[in-house]
Amino acid sequence: MTRLRLLFSFVIFLPLLASTPVPTGKTTFQWKWKENQVLELNEYHDVFFRVGTKTVEREDKNRVVMKPKKCSSDSCLVNAFFDTYIRYGKTSGPFWKDKEFxxxxxxxxNGRYEVPNEFIMPNLRSFPSFPDTPISVSDVWKLPAEESFDFNAERIRVKVLPEYTFQGIFPWSEGNYKGNCEKITYTYPIFYTKPEGEKMVPNVPYKIFGFASGTVFFNASRGVPEFKEVKLSYTFIYPNGTVQEANFHIKGIYFLRNQVNAKDKEAIREDILGDLIVGYTGDPNGSKLGDPNKLPSNGKEPNNENLGRITDTGEIPAPEKNTDPEKLPITVRTSDDGIVFSLDSILFDFNDSKLKPDAETAVAKIAEILKKYPDREIRVSGHTDNVGKKEYNQKLSEDRAKSVLHALVDNHQMDEKHISFKGYADDVPIVPNDTETNRHKNRRVEITLVLD
Structure with a gap:
């Protein structure tokens, strides 16, 4: 069965434009943008497939992060990345991180997209698009858009013509989030037939038809989308006579925030490091372990008495024999994505994926920190060394990642919709697997607090 993934991405990458008088009772819609900002879209899809009597249900989660590269008076070049996640069945449980685009x-x-052929995403394009003139409540307009279907052997791009209606200002709410702004609805049919004379391709439909209906809450004064809900229904007909039905119910929430640069990440890492280090009483001036800019008044490095759990290099300091500080096998570092907590493999018995009782202390402390960032994505990844069969290591890495994820969700009430897992086996070593010491370092679980 072909698996389809659909992603809406509504973006706001245009510089502020000079204001012009707007007639009373009318609203001007346009995208606005400040170059130090990022638009993040978190989508949740209920997906249903049917082929004959066989059905498949799953839930997709898509995280889209979009940044401007260069803007002119009428458009912006947008750099975006798309993370996709899956869980099967209409049930709760962890999301598996699937792909990156x-x-x-x-x-x-006005919201129109131009996407070069080499890029798959965004695959639903120019939703919503706006007239160049102000509009009133109940006004209707049509502007062209496009859907791009990416099959294994061929990409099909279909032109559509949505009909939009401005409904006025309405409240919206989804989970813990709510707002009150301009509401726009739209509908459109979709129909595609492979042009006569073109070769039929196995596992690629030669006919697609369906229907879409959507609602977008767009804050016109800020030029920012806040929430959207979309229902899509497709029928695909394949050369061998197979008929596949696909239905998507999509909800998406937008977050507008400032970009996080390397300096910001390092500051966050230092704050997190300070939260992890407890029981440190050796410095009367209160300097944090690992902070090179803060030394005791005598100008000397602090001794090992009552040192905390970790240093900024991840090494556990050796305490004086009369102290008994709690030690956790955690290192903290920055990455392209954000802040990474790396948990040592001693959290597990050899060849086992069940967390040891002592590991709960480490996970509990990390959960306490992560709860300070409730809207951020959390990724849990499992890693092994290169000893053993690839298939076994793959499953072991996934199971260990899931163990940590379940501890965060079940024991510390973290929102599972913001957490995903993936196993990487030995594909992402942090050091060469050439000594037992290095192999030990590579056997780990990492928790990434996504900041970008």
């Missing part, structure tokens, strides 16, 4: 595309002031 990168894209550079142009967004025009």
């Amino acid at each position: 990168l894209s550079d595309f142009t967004l025009f002031r």
Whole structure:
């Protein structure tokens, strides 16, 4: 069965434009943007497939992060990355991190997209698009858009013509989030037939038809989308006579925030490090372990008495024999994505994925820190050394990642919709697997607090 993934991405990458008088009772819609900001979209999809009597249900989660690269008066070049996640069945449980996509595309002031052929995403394009003139409540307009279907052997791009209606200002709410702004609804049919004379391709439909209906809450004064809900229904007909039905119910929440640079990440890492280090009483001036800019008044490095659990290099300091500080096998570092907590493999018995009782202390402390960032994505990844069969290591790495994820969700009430897992076996070593010491370092679980 073909697996389809659909992603809406509504972005706001345009510089502030000079204001012009707007007639009373009318609203001007356009995208606005400040170059130090990022738009993040978190989507949740209920997905249903049917082929004959066989059905598959799953839930997808998509995280889209979009940044401007260069803007002019009428458009911006957008750099975006798309993370996709899956869990099967209409049930709770962890999301499995599936794929990553990168894209550079142009967004025009009225919401029209131009996506080069080499990029798959965004695959639903120019939703919503706005008239150039102000509109009133109940006004209706049509502007062209496009859906791009990416099959294994061929990509199909289908032109559509949505009909939009401005409904006025309404409240919206989803989970813990709510707002009150301009509401726009739209509908459109979709129909595609492979042009006559073109070769039929196995596992690629030669006919697609369906229907879409959507609602977008767009804050016109800020030029920012806040929430959207979309229902999509497709029928795919394949050359061998197979008929596949696919239905998507999509909800998406937008977060507008400032970009996080390397300096910001390092400051966050230092704050987190300070939260992890407890029981440190050796410095009367209160300097944090690992902070090179803060030394005791005598100008000397603090001794080992009552040192905390870890240093900024991840090494556990040796305490004086009359102290008994709690020690946790955790290192903290920055990465391209954000802040990474790396948990040593001693959290598990050899060839086992069940957390040891002592590991709960480490996970509990990390959970306490992560709860300070409730809207951020959390990724749990499992890693092994290169000893043993690849298939076994793959499953072991996934099971260990899931053990940590379940501890965060079940024991510390973290929102599972913001947490995913993936096993990497020995594909991402941090050091060469050439000594037992190095192999030990590579056997780990990492928790990433995603900041970008």
